[in-house]
Amino acid sequence: MTWNFAVLALDQILNTASKMLAMSGGQITCPIVFRGGNASAGQLGAQHSTAFEALYANIPGIKVVSPSNGYDAKGLLKQAIRFEEDPIMFMESEQLYGEKCEVPEEEYYIELGKADIKKPGRDVTIVSFNKMMKVALGAATELEKEGISAEVIDLRTIRPLDWMTILESVKKTNRLVIVEEQWPFASISSEITYRIQKEGFDYLDAPIRRITAADAPLHYAPNLVAAALPDVPRTVKLVKEVMYQVK
Numbered sequence: 001m002t003w004n005f006a007v008l009a010l011d012q013i014l015n016t017a018s019k020m021l022a023m024s025g026g027q028i029t030c031p032i033v034f035r036g037g038n039a040s041a042g043q044l045g046a047q048h049s050t051a052f053e054a055l056y057a058n059i060p061g062i063k064v065v066s067p068s069n070g071y072d073a074k075g076l077l078k079q080a081i082r083f084e085e086d087p088i089m090f091m092e093s094e095q096l097y098g099e100k101c102e103v104p105e106e107e108y109y110i111e112l113g114k115a116d117i118k119k120p121g122r123d124v125t126i127v128s129f130n131k132m133m134k135v136a137l138g139a140a141t142e143l144e145k146e147g148i149s150a151e152v153i154d155l156r157t158i159r160p161l162d163w164m165t166i167l168e169s170v171k172k173t174n175r176l177v178i179v180e181e182q183w184p185f186a187s188i189s190s191e192i193t194y195r196i197q198k199e200g201f202d203y204l205d206a207p208i209r210r211i212t213a214a215d216a217p218l219h220y221a222p223n224l225v226a227a228a229l230p231d232v233p234r235t236v237k238l239v240k241e242v243m244y245q246v247k
Contacts, residue, residue, distance in 0.1 A: 001036065001037065002036050002037040002038065002041070002048060002094070003036050003037065003038045003050070003052045003089075003091060004047060004048045004049070004050055004052075005036075006034065006036065006052070013034070013056075013059075013062070013087065013089075014059055016030075017030045017032060017061075017062070017087040018030075018059050018060065018061035018062045018087060019061055020061075021061060021085075021086070022061065029085040029086070030085075030086065030087050031084060031085045031086070031087075032087050032088070033077070033080045033081055033084075033087075033088045033090055034087070034088065034089050034090060035077070035090040035092070036090075036091070036092065037092055037093065037094040038051060038052055038053070038066070038091035038092060038093060038130070039051035039052075039091075039093060039130065039131070039181045040095075040181065040218055040225065040229060041093070041094035041095055042094075042095065042225075043220050043221075043222060043225065044220075045218075045219070045220045046217035046218055046219065046220075049217075049218040050218075051130075051180075051181040051182050051183075051213065052089075052091065053066050053089075053091055053129070053130075053158045053182060053188060054158075054182045054183075054186060054187050054188050056089045056091075056159075057158045057159040057161075057188065057191075058186070061086065061087070062086065062087050062088070062089060062159065063080075063084065063086050063087070063088045063089070063112055063157065063159055063160065064088070064089045064091065064157065064158040064159045065077075065080060065088060065089065065090045065091065065112065065156070065157050065158070066091045066092075066129045066130045066155070066156070066157070066158055067092065067130070067156055068093075068096070068128075068129060068130055068131065068132075068133035068134075068154050068156070069096070069099065069101050069133075070099065070100075070101045070103045071101055071102060071103050071104075072110060072116070072154070072156055073092065074103055074108075075108050075109055075110030076090070076110045076112065076156065076157070077090060078107070078108070078109050079109040079110055079111060079112060080112065082109070083109070084112065088112075091130065092130075093130050093131040095131050096130075096131050110156070112157045112160060113157050113160035113161070113162055114156065114157070114162055114165075115153050115154060115155050115156055115157075115162035115165040115166065116153070116154045116156055117151060117152070117153055117154075117165070117169070118133065118137060118152045118153070118154050119137065119140055119150065119151060119152040120151055121140065121149040121150040121151030121152070121173065122149045122151070122172065122173060123148050123149045123150065123173055123175070123243065124143075124148065124149075124150050124151070124173050124175040124176070124177060124239050124242060124243060125150070125151045125153060125166065125169040125170050125172075125173045125175060125176045125177070126139065126140060126150050126151070126152045126153070126177050126178075126179060126235070126239070127152075127153045127155065127166055127176065127177070127178045127179070127192060128152070128153075128154065128155070128178070128179040128180060129154060129155040129156065129158065129180065129188075130181065131181070132179045132180055132181050132230055133152075133154050135179050135230050135231060135232055135235055136152050136179045136235065137152055138232040138235075139179075139232050139235035139236050139239065140152050142232060142236050143236060143239055148239065148240075148243060148245075150239065151169050151172070151173055153165060153166060153169060155188075158188055161188075161191065161192070161195075163192060163195040163196065163199075166192060166195075166196060167195075167196060167199055167200045170196055170200050170203050170204065171200065171203045174203055174204060174205040174206070175204070175205060175206050175239075175242045175243065176192075176193075176196060176204070176208045176209075176242075177208075177209050177210065177211070177235070177238050177239050177242060178192055178193070178208070178209075178210040178211075179210070179211050179230050179235055180210070180211075180212055180213075180230070181212070181213050181229060181230065182212055182213060183212065183213055183214075183215055184210075184212040184213075184215050185215065187210075187212055189210040189212060192208075193208045193210065196208060206241075206242040206243070206244065207242070209238050209241060209242050210238075211230040211234055211235055211238055212230065213228055213229055213230070214227070214228035214229075216228065
């Protein structure tokens with residue numbers, strides 16, 4: 001049903017599926033796609049609200065996909081099933097199942113490891129994935145009203161990670177803000193921050209900033225859920241900080 005239950009099968013995923021190719025000397029692949037709902041879906045309590053992208057992306061031999069819309073989900077899922085030979089964790093958001101978008105009936109595929117620029121911009125780069133893309137795009141809309149042009153990048157796949165698209169954007173905007181639903185410690189934003197400061201330090205005009213979930217289990221109460229997860233106002237404030245516009 002959701003990725004929260006997959007931890008019960010983590011031994012098969014971590015010790016078998018991810019390592020089969022290496023342990024067989026490259027002779028046996030494990031082309032399997034695990035698909036399910038991921039992260040918070042509302043008031044479901046701490047045991048059913050964990051975002052798992054960072055946990056599975058930490059395992060060599062596994063690919064992690066985390067789409068933000070129906071168009072990308074179809075193309076990425078078809079690519080994963082038809083052409084990939086590695087085990088793939090396909091992580092969706094239950095809160096996005098009710099969203100509508102244009103999805104062509106014809107066959108198409110989206111290559112894993114290719115981020116997508118959902119909104120071009122010039123002043124700051126905002127990176128996100130999965131349902132936090134709604135926060136990133138919402139923040140970009142609010143910032144546009146104040147004359148700040150944000151470039152919004154959707155990672156789409158977490159491993160492989162397309163950090164080069166982020167770097168090229170930062171070369172243009174000179175600022176980076178990352179929005180994600182992971183816990184902050186050893187998160188996706190941690191990896192992105194390391195890569196970009198290592199390869200693009202000279203292009204940065206401000207420290208890389210991020211907004212994540214609170215470093216705590218997600219509670220049931222709706223006011224605590226709202227306080228724990230990233231939102232548009234706090235993302236806008238963070239962007240203004242890297243723009244040095246906070247009064």
